[in-house]
Amino acid sequence: MTKENILFIGTVRHAKAQEAALAAKYNVHYAAPSRKELFDQLENAKREGITFKALYRGFASHYTLGRVDEQLLTALPSGLELIGSVGAGYDFVEYNMRHGLPHKPRIGRDPTNMTLGIVGMGGIGKAVAKRAQALGMKIVYHNRRPITITGDNEAFLTEATYLPTLDALLSTSDVVSIHVPLSPETRYLFRADQFSTMKAGSYLLNTSRGPVVDEEALVQALASGHIAGAGLDVFEHEPKVHPELLKNMDVALMPHLGAFTVETITKMEALTMENIDLFLSSGALLTPVNHVN
Template structure:
């Protein structure tokens, strides 16, 4: 390590352009080969760090901050959501905490709509049938799915990503309804032709329910057995926000029993684990947390995190701070 240069720990390797930004302001360490560190390894690795670039699977709490030491100035997460972080504990210790909003909106909206198409048009089932070399022939009743035109997309949380999903749905001829902690401005409602509904009414109304709310104590298991029973038997659930917003066991029951028609999931309660009964069901489309997984988006996320670190270490203000 170069004398007097800040020590920057990157808990999982990020895009090279972002590493280059960090190397301009400090000495950078990350695990080689790239791998997830155990909590003990992670706390050892961050000891003495002046700055840390973390991921959403690192538990960034008081113990994390104390393991780093009193010299740590900034922790930048390469994610929008920060339910894994105790921001108040970091703020109490004078640590700047930042996230990466905005840059992953379109990629996540694309993935959400991709899951929607896969499950409503049974594309995953069709591909599995072909790869299994199952005999088939075209007929007018073969693997019928559900069309989208004239159907209602219910969005829980009409923020940036929710709005981006709504724009895609409009192009497919869907109607938009939403719920959330508060109504969005009238100009947003008008642009999206969206109507606000209380959550319980949205459950009854939506043909497709897409989740875009943050994970909070109030939204943990927001979609439970009761919520699923309130949905139409023909309805589909899409989750690209955080896994614990959905009670996976209840969802597996609902899918198996025909309470709802299907689901598309990119996130899970206990990642990387997936509830085993979900893996056995054909009416659920599963993806391994690919919402932001494009080269362009992951690079932009890493660059924003790196620029936040560089700004703080050089005496400036962070670009996207999270307030505790």
């Protein structure tokens, strides 16, 4: 039986017994000591019809032979199926080549002077607005009705502009952030029509509830480039995530854990009990959602 070929880039420092066992079972080829010589070696391998089924990247080998990058992977004879990298992580291997993804710098955007459109200016929407203002963003929002500013702690909201229609917000916002409850009215509030109304090159953030957004429509809007990126911590079919969102480098995915601190949970528990106490003693509520007659 023909033995498979393995290319060792870098040396084995300590696991000599395992190296010997591997060499007894397969044809082990050791890389030349410099990157230039390595490329000459790979060119010779191509001429001789040698293919490497696996590649071993030794610890700290990048200092002498460089990264396992597009240049090196292109120089290798075809047929490589496995890259074994010594150490935690794989930042010394250009793994995007596995999927044919282009290597390009990830250049961000400065939020200063951008317009943030908040859909649902409740407690969370207000908290987001306050933080966004500190970054120099302009705030517009859409609710069923304009908010009433109560107290000095909400004075910052005087600079937020109310827009009476969702389309008006979508067409003027560089970033759209969703903060609505899930209801029959808000289910699939964002579909293909809404994404096409958004500004070209804008961003979508959804930290409310997954089914507020039609994920397939979002995938298509991202693929077309009309939507530049998205940040999501809720998903339409939780716990499943649309596979195209998982693969998209312009999408940031997080678990929905904004409330998971001791302090926040303590406040929520206390507020719930304060509501119960107030209701039983007076019939009033601090934070009512609706009233049943």
